[in-house]
Amino acid sequence: MPTCGNYKLRKKLGEGGFGAVYLAKHIDTKKKVALKIIKPEMMEHVNMDDIEKEVEILKQIDHPYITKLVEAGHCELSSRGRTNEVYCIALEVASGGELFDFISMTGAFSEDVARYFFHQFLDALEYMHEKGISHRDLKTENILLDKDFNLKIADFGYASEKGSNQTQVGTPDYMAPEILQGEKYSGQIADIFGAGLILFMMHAQSKAFLKAEQSDPYYKNIASNRPDKFWKEHIKSKGDETYFSEEFKDLVTGLFAYNPFHRLTIAEVRSHPWFNGTVPTSEDIADEFNRRKENLDEELRRQRDEDPTQAEFDTSLLEGNSVHRGIGDSDEESKEVCEREEQEYDEDFENYHKFFSTSSVEDLWTNLCAYVTGITGEYKFSADEYSISAKVVKEEEEKEEKKESVKEEPIEFLVNILKVPEQEKHCIDATVIKGNKFNFTDQFRDLKKFFGGHANATLAD
Template identity: 90%
Template sequence: MPTCGNYKLKRKLGEGGFGSVYLAKHIETSKKVALKIIKPEMMEHVNMDDIEKEVEILKQIEHPYITKLVEAGNCQLSSRGRSNEVYCIALEVASGGELFDFISMTGAFSEDVARYFFHQFLDALEYLHEKGISHRDLKTENILLDKNFNLKIADFGYASEKGSNQTQVGTPDYMAPEILQGEKYSGQIADIFGAGLILFMMHAQSKAFLKAEQSDPYYKNIASNRPDKFWKEHVKSKGDEHYFSEEFKDLITGLFAYNPFHRLTISEVRSHAWFNGYLPTSDEIKEEFRRRKVDLEDELKRQKDEDPTQAEFDTALLEGNSVHRGIGDSDEETKEICEREEQEYDEDFENYHKFFSTSSVEDLWTNLCAYVTGITSEYKFSADEYSISAKVIKEETEGEEDAKKDSEPIEFLVNILKVPDQEKHCIDAIVMKGNKFNFTEQFRDLKQFFGGHANAIST
């Protein structure tokens, strides 16, 4: 496997405009980290001042519910006898995976369970704000879990130490209305808005709205001071008038306020009746997750017996010097398929969008390519690993009631990982952008496809 400075790369966790993120292990101590790698070819596309600013902010942070910086700097990336200098950021790894992957695969949290994690989230957010730091990109992808099911806030690429901001950064779906309008805004007050979105998704297992704009069919009711209509629509979609407690509704409405100066403060949240409701113990949370994992394994076994999707695939696409269009590439920019190395499955790193197969890596690779090229023309084959990133646009359904699940593109990464000391591989999918619940539907389709074309098994 490739090495980067003092770390051995184990598997890819994601890709972004700045480069790639890997699960890596320190060669001497065996400590695992999430390693962001910015390669030389990416330097001209990345503002290194912003990267260094992120590192400086991370150096100030020490909190149990925030991912910790381990080290950062230039180092040598070595693979297959080649070596070049890259810039790396090593971060504490949250081995429990993404909180919302778990929710999307196993169902919404009760208000009590959501309260448990929201307490941790608010502790971390208050800590940041007391240090004069706003996160400015609070979203589902940035809420992780450690091995003991403690929440971790991650990704400080857009963090700010300014009292007033005007740059429109973050993810549009999660931006507060004042940011979308291009106004000057307080990053800390915008963070409160993001906190409301995260709490709502924990309990509802869906988005509250598409964007915080007055044209949005859901948010317009908040913006026009008609929260009763907002909740009427959400209660209707749940089919249960008692699904949301009145205290929950009141808290969320206060967090979503259109006018940032009317939004609840952290101290007001702490004194709110909902926040001070029953709080499960850590043992109760562990039992909740154990039960959900058992239910998930049963569901995966059930899916294995369903009729698989059938597809045709031209294997000539995979021959020697074939080239494939990458996401965002122009017609002239293509990348040759090179010899690949197998990444390693790590059972200590949890990902809920995965399944296993006893087929050979080449058969699995052929099937993965067949699946991806069959659903989209926007994909990129890794030249180094058995890995593909893809972008899929969900087709709109005529008359679809759920206005929160539109044709938003989903960008995801699929890895084929070798399970150590066993004759099987793990097919592992990670969403990089887009609606997580739409992605879960896409993952189930991927697994069903493999069930018909390779020896897919649940465990």
């Protein structure tokens, strides 16, 4: 396995414009970290001042519901006999995985369970704001869980210490309206808007809207001060008039306010009746999550016992162009590229989008490449690991009543094939990089069915 300074890489967690993120283990202490690696070729495209600023902000933060910085600096990355100098940021790893992976696979939270996590989230947000720090990229992908089911806010790449900002950073789907409009804005007030999005998704298991613009079929009702119509649409989709309590609707509406100066403050949220409702104990949460995991495991066992779906793919995709090569690789490069190193499966790092197989890694890799090349032309094979990143554009849908065209951003995801230590099987592990997480879950289920038809996929541990 590749090593980076004092760390041994174990699993790729994601990719971005700055490079890649890995689960890694310290060679001497065996401590696990999430390791951001900025390679030399990426240093020309990223502002290292911004990277170092992120590190300086993280050094100021010490809170139980925020991921901690372990160390950062230049070090050497060694892989397959080659060594390069890279910049690494080692962060506390949240072994429980992403909170919203859990929701997308096991269902929405009740208002009481959502309230438990929202209390933790608001504690962390208030702590940051009191230090003069705004996150500016609060979204579902950046909410993690530790092994004890405590929430952790992650990824401070866009964090700011300025009282007023104008740079349009973050993820468009989660940006506050004032950011989308290119106005000067308060990062802290924009964070409040992000808090509303996260709370809504915890309870609704869906996005509140596609983008905070007056043209959005949902958000336009908030912007025009017609929250009754906004909630009517969401209640209709749930098919239950009582799904959202009146107190929940009132709080979320206040967090979504179009005018940033009309948005609720943290003090107002803390005094709100919904926030002060019943809160489960940590034992209740552990019981709830363990029950959900048992139900998910049972579903995986049931799928394993059923006849697999026989998906079809065009085998000509595999002829004349080795699927072991990345796009644009030459024949001379192919021999080296084929010498991929297997990353290790780590049972202590939870991911709910995974399944297992006793097929060989080469058979699994062939099937993975066939699946990805069959659904999209935008993909990238890793040259070092059994890993593929891909982008899938979801077709436009029309709302039945108003015939409004609804276009969602592409889903970008990463799939790893991991060797399970001391066992004759592999884990096929998928992670969303960008896009609607619930659409990604549908894509993952298609991937799992495909493998059920073409490889010895057991679908459960």
